[in-house]
Amino acid sequence: MNKFADTVNILGTTWTIEVKKQGEDKILQSAEGYADRTTRRIVICDASGDTDYGDYDAFQRKVLRHEIIHAFMFESGLGECADYGRIGTDHPELLVDWFAMQFEKLERAFIDTGAHTGAFLVRKD
Numbered sequence: 001m002n003k004f005a006d007t008v009n010i011l012g013t014t015w016t017i018e019v020k021k022q023g024e025d026k027i028l029q030s031a032e033g034y035a036d037r038t039t040r041r042i043v044i045c046d047a048s049g050d051t052d053y054g055d056y057d058a059f060q061r062k063v064l065r066h067e068i069i070h071a072f073m074f075e076s077g078l079g080e081c082a083d084y085g086r087i088g089t090d091h092p093e094l095l096v097d098w099f100a101m102q103f104e105k106l107e108r109a110f111i112d113t114g115a116h117t118g119a120f121l122v123r124k125d
């Protein structure tokens, strides 16, 4: 059973979200998650029961946010043709993590200042 949504809309394209054990996926041997642009899948590692994180759910949500940012970048055309000066990486990981961590604060600042477009933001509070 997937603890997250089964799919996510990335700029109009449906991506699936899968949660797998490390032994079920070769890429998860060396990553906590990944966004596969070829199949439009986000795969998150489930190492629950075998981790030292105090709040593993919070860590998994952080990984999912990170991979969603990757998916947005892929669907924006920022994929394998992007050259950020590092061999083997499509996106600057620092920037991806920054967006993943700061998104809610950015959204709140846009809403609080009236800078948001409104039509694209759905917030109940």
Ligand SMILES: [Zn+2]
Pocket (backbone or CB within 6 Å): 066, 070, 093, 096
């Ligand atoms: Zn990444």
